[in-house]
Amino acid sequence: MRIQLSLCSLFGSLVAAGTGPFLSEVGDGSWVIGNDIWNVTQGSVYATKLFWEGVPGADLVGSAVGHYIGYDGEANLKFTNASIVAKGTHHIDVAFHSSLGDLHWVIFDDLSGAYQYFVNSALPDLSILRTLWRLSPDYFTHGRTHLKDEALPDFSLYKDSVKVQDETWQLADGSYITKYDWSNAVRDRDFYGVYGSEAGSWWIHPSTEYYNSDHYSQTLTVHRESSTGDAVQLNVVQDTSHFRVGQKTTQPAGKVWGPWLWYLNNGSIADVQQKRQEELKHFPYNWFSNTAYxxxxxxxxxxxxxxxxxxxxxxxxxxxxxxxxxxxxxxxxxxxxxxxxxxxxxxxxxxxxxxxxxxxxxxxxxxxxxxxxxxxxxxxxxxxxxxxxxxxxxEVSDVSKRIWQVGAFDKTARGFKNGGAPYQHGVTEESPANLTFVVGESKDADWYYASSAIGTWTIEFQLSAEEIAANNTALLSVSFAGYSQSGALDISVNGDVYGSLSKDTLTSDPALYRSGKTSGEWRFFQYEVKPEALKTGLNTVEFTTTRYTLWRGFLWDSVIFEWQ
Incomplete structure (x- = not known):
């Protein structure tokens, strides 16, 4: 199935019908791969010149950067050669080889797109691994995830806006545009991508086994590249950094990320929904001959x-x-x-x-x-x-000893004011500096998802003399769904400080200032409260913010007070 193409056919949008899946070396250090439906030119780093039969004659990359793979920032892999490493009756498996590993494109004769996977050989310890497309903004005007489906910000908006942090801009009306608003939890996804009136480019992952960490793992998806206007379709398959305390992990030789499907269509959401259902039925893929898989x-x-x-x-x-x-x-x-x-x-x-x-x-x-x-x-x-x-x-604690609880314990800020989806930048600033929560009267929705401004949040509750006398030590459990420095918080009971939390005692995660309203890195603290510290009648637990930093602070999960 190795086919040599003339320069005329390489740059003539699509190869002649009946060619089937192919790999061709151009001779200038690049290769062309594809089938009768689409083709793309892969250079040593970037894949460009994407042609698809649905938009005849159009280069869907255009002046954009194209497709590439890299880790931890812009450490992009460089390919030294390419080969067909496997083939079947209707497909070929093309591997682009680098010193760190091989990126595979599995191309079927009738598939509008390709399966991809990456096999590690010598990656260093890393936090992030991703492939991505940066595509023409003329054809890919919108983004779609399971949480968000709308037009990407117009490129002109960035010109007169103020950049306030990485890929986050404040508009004249005070609102924000940021790539982080498009983030989501990786195991909650169905499919996502960028699309327009003529074309759509999608990622479909029939399995999430090659994503890191647990249910709360989250990362970026799509956005507008502010410096060029490119429509960006990210495929971040490893991320312990963007919303968690960043830590590099060792990657064993032979580890496989994928296979996933890169799918091209006319922009129809219904079509890609149907395609995803087909892929779920076919997992694990029979064509993938990897023994461990x-x-x-x-x-x-x-x-x-x-x-x-x-x-x-x-x-x-x-x-x-x-x-x-x-x-x-x-x-x-x-x-x-x-x-x-x-x-x-x-x-x-x-x-x-x-x-x-x-x-x-x-x-x-x-x-x-x-x-x-x-x-x-x-x-x-x-x-x-x-x-x-x-x-x-x-093993759990004795629920009969529970005095009160604020917020459902689930390692997230869901259920609190402003907590949970959607992702949105700057919402911490809507939380009050001072707040009073009265046990028996207030509801969880009266507590805000995050505290940031200098002030005190107070929980008021009543205890009887008999209740205090009948019990010994109380236990205050404080659960945070995340913390972004440099906020500082004192935790007190009836005015006595039991704990002080700050950047000196906590490692920062970026969730709050990267539009996260659900979770970052979970933290849990417990404090013993002796009977003599409690009073008959009104008692208080206070959370006093003593240091404020814009968009940073404490992301709440739950507070529980119980008898030990």
């Missing part, structure tokens, strides 16, 4: 709390077998997420064989008071078998 099994079990309750709708995660590593920064292996059903049951199918750790945490709902996590090491997945773990016991 094909070696799969499953695991199932049931979670029950130690107080007898069923662990319904818990967030369950298959991650690193070393459970001392925070899920948020796990990124060397393959990862799977699910939720228990209303009977506490969970199952994972089509899991790559190997050893994993099993994790579970509250996702709110009936488990809103559960702040402990379940972990179990040494979960071994065997080929073509389903491991049954049976009933697993999850």
């Amino acid at each position: 094909k070696s799969r099994g499953g695991v199932q079990g049931t979670l029950r709390l130690s107080d007898g309750r069923i662990a319904s709708n818990a967030a369950v995660y298959l991650g690193d077998t070393d459970t001392t590593i925070r899920p948020s920064i796990q990124g060397s292996n393959y990862y799977y997420t699910t939720y228990t059903n209303d009977k506490g049951r969970f199952s994972f199918d089509d899991v790559r064989t190997g050893s994993y750790g099993l994790y579970a945490s509250s996702n709110g709902g009936k488990l809103a008071d559960v702040y402990t996590n379940f972990t179990q090491s040494g979960v071994k997945i065997t080929k073509d078998k389903t491991l049954n773990l049976g009933q697993l016991s999850w």
Whole structure:
């Protein structure tokens, strides 16, 4: 299937009908790949000159940068050669080789687009790995994710706006445009891309196993490139940096990210929805001959709390077998997420064989008071078998000792004022400096998702003399969904400071100032409160912000006060 093309045909939009999938070396250090439907020219770094039959004669990259792959900033891979490494009756697998690994394009004769995957050989420890398209803004005017479907900001808006941070601009009316507003949680996606009235370019991921970390992993998707106007379609498959405490992870030789589908169509959302459903049915792909990819099994079990309750709708995660590593920064292996059903049951199918750790945490709902996590090491997945773990016991605190709680414990700011989707820049500034929450009267929606301005948020509650006398030490549990420096917070009970949190004690995550209103890096603190510190009648827990930084501060999850 290796076909040499004349220069005339290379630059003549599309090859002649009946050619089928091909790889051709141009002779100037670049190659052309494609089929009868589309083709693109791959240079040592960038792929440009994208032609597609749906828009005859048009270069869909145009003056934009094109397609490339890189890690941690602009450390882009350079290809030294290309070859067809596998082929079938109707497809070829083209590998572009670099010193760090190989980017593959799997091209079928009748597919408008291509499957892609990357095989590591010598990547350094990294935080971010991504492929992306930067396409012509003339043809790709809109962006679409499962959270957001609208026109990309007009390029002219950037000219008269003020840049306030990376790829974030303030318009004359005080509003903002930023690439971070297009972010989302990677395991909540269906498909995403950029499109216009004539063409659409989409990423479809039938599996999320090659994404790092747990349910709360999130990253960028699409945006307008402010310096050039390019329509940007990101495919970030590894990210422990943009919304978490950045930490580089080791990448084993032979690790595979993908395969995913890059899909071209006429911009129809309904069409790409249908295409995604087809891809889900075909996963794992039969055409991918990688032995480790094909070696799969499953695991199932049931979670029950130690107080007898069923662990319904818990967030369950298959991650690193070393459970001392925070899920948020796990990124060397393959990862799977699910939720228990209303009977506490969970199952994972089509899991790559190997050893994993099993994790579970509250996702709110009936488990809103559960702040402990379940972990179990040494979960071994065997080929073509389903491991049954049976009933697993999850240790929790005694709910009968609960005095009060603000916010459902789920490691997110959902349920609070302004918390949750959509992503939006600068919303921290809508939170008040001072706030009073009265237990028994106020609701969770009266508490704001983030505190930033200097002032005090107070929780007022009543205790009787009998209640104090009948119990010993109280326990104050404070859960944050994220923290962006350089805010500082004192935590007090009836005026006595029990804890002081700041950049000196917390490592910053960027979620708040990058439009995140749901979660960043989870933090959890507990403080013992002796009976003599409590009073008959009115008591208070105070959170006093002592240091303010624009758009930064504390992203809330839950506050619980209980008897030990």
